Amino acid sequence: MDVLVRVSEATGVPADLLGGYLSALTASIATGRLPDRSEVDALKACGTLAAERGIPLRALTDACLLVAEQLSDGAAVAGQENGTVLGAVLGAVLGAVRRSLAAFAEGYEEAHLTAITREGEARREFVDDLLQGRADARQAEHFGLRLAEAYAVTVVRTDEPLPPDAHVIRRIEQALVSRFGSHNILVAGRDGMLVCAAPASLAAATGEFTHHVRSSVAAWRAGVGRPHHGPGGIVTSYREAVGAIELGDRLGLRAQVLKAADLLVFPVLLRDRGAIVDLVGTVLGPLAEARGGPEPLLSTLEAVFASQGNHTAAARRLGLSTRAVTYRLERVRRLTGFSPADPTQRFTLETAVLGARLLEWPDRPLV
Incomplete structure (x- = not known):
């Protein structure tokens, strides 16, 4: 002992973690055999315990080598006194150490993998809580957010x-954390999508995030x-972001x-659905004829509005001739009167076209 x-x-490695190792090494020096399965399992359990206690693997390795060094020195002296072959003794020691x-x-490593798995599960639960408004400040601080x-x-x-747990999520998170710090950015997967929460004070974070996504x-x-x-603010911002994609x-x-x-x-338009239905039906309904x-x-109206009224640019967008665009716009004027x-009529038409897309007309009936 x-x-x-x-x-x-x-x-600095506790002696109780090394007792089984010392016994296995001593037996190897005495008999020349390697540690058996039961001894290996006991040592594996000690490795798990060392990880759970926070002992660095480097310190554990150093302790093992130091034990082997001291036992080898003692065996070498005994070998010289008894005339034994030192190579066999040292070979047994090195095999047992390995x-x-x-x-x-x-x-x-198994302990670390278990810890990583638990952290990943806890992180997913936190993200779910956060985006449903159930997370508290202590949880958020642990995962790098200051909800104030x-x-x-x-x-x-x-x-x-x-x-x-997609690799791309971890890679993007590491890139953002390396630039902005671990207590500023949260990157996670949610409902098959990639989510990034960043303080408004970090104006560059959104651009950096989309750069790595690209x-x-x-x-x-x-x-x-x-x-x-606040926590409710993150939920609101998340819903706005998802809503922007849907729009x-x-x-x-x-x-x-x-x-x-x-x-x-x-x-705002969708809040008064009745008004937008009436607008689309009144202004664009005649186009059904x-x-x-x-x-x-x-589609022609959309292209013209997106091109600021430039018929040539709209034609390029649509893959048509400028003449075809002009003909279609005249057809719109004759059918709708706009x-x-x-x-003034342009604003009414553009609002009605946007309303039609929001209501998914003409694929869905106006109700």
Whole structure:
């Protein structure tokens, strides 16, 4: 036991973690055999215990080598006195050390993997709580968020849903943490999407996040919520970000990054559904009489509005001739009585087209 006391004092590794190792090593020196399965399992359990106690693997390895060194010195002296072959003794020691260290390391690594798994599960539970408004400040601090600040949430939807433990999520998080610090950024998977919560004071965080997404994911679209304070604020920003993506889909917007702040008019329109239904039906309803249905004329109006009234640019967007665009706009004027060339009528037409996309007309009936 003197050996264990000396080694423990020198390395800081508790003696109880090394007792089985010392016995296995002593037996190997005496018999020349390697540690058996029961001894290996005991050493593996000690490796797990060392990890749980927070003992560095380097210190554990140093303690093992120091025990082997002291036992080898004693065996060498005994070997010289008894005329034994030192090579056989040292060979037995080194073989036993190698197998013992492998067992220690295996137990140690398993403990770390278990801890990582538990942390991942806890993190997923926290993200669920956070985005449903159930997280508290202590939880948030553990995962790097200070809920007293205003946070903006960015949500990325990819063509293929991302699992919560996807490698791309961890890689993007590491890149952001290395720049902004671990107590400023949260990156996680949620409902197959990639979510990033960052303080509003870090204006560059959203751009940095989307930059890494662009270099890591082939097809994606992002929604950016407005900054809000507190746990409820993060929920609100998250819902705004998801809503921005959904609005982009319904309106056929081309931008990859959609900001909720730029789309505030659309929730306003939808709040009075009756009014928008009446507007679409009154202004655009007559387009249903057009040959081929209303969709080609709606698409033409959208292209013209997106091109600030430039017929040539709109034609390029649609893959048509400028003459065809002009013909379609005249057809709209004749059917509806509204012309994009008239400023007042243009506003009415554009609002009605946006309303039609929000209501998914003409694919769905106006009710």
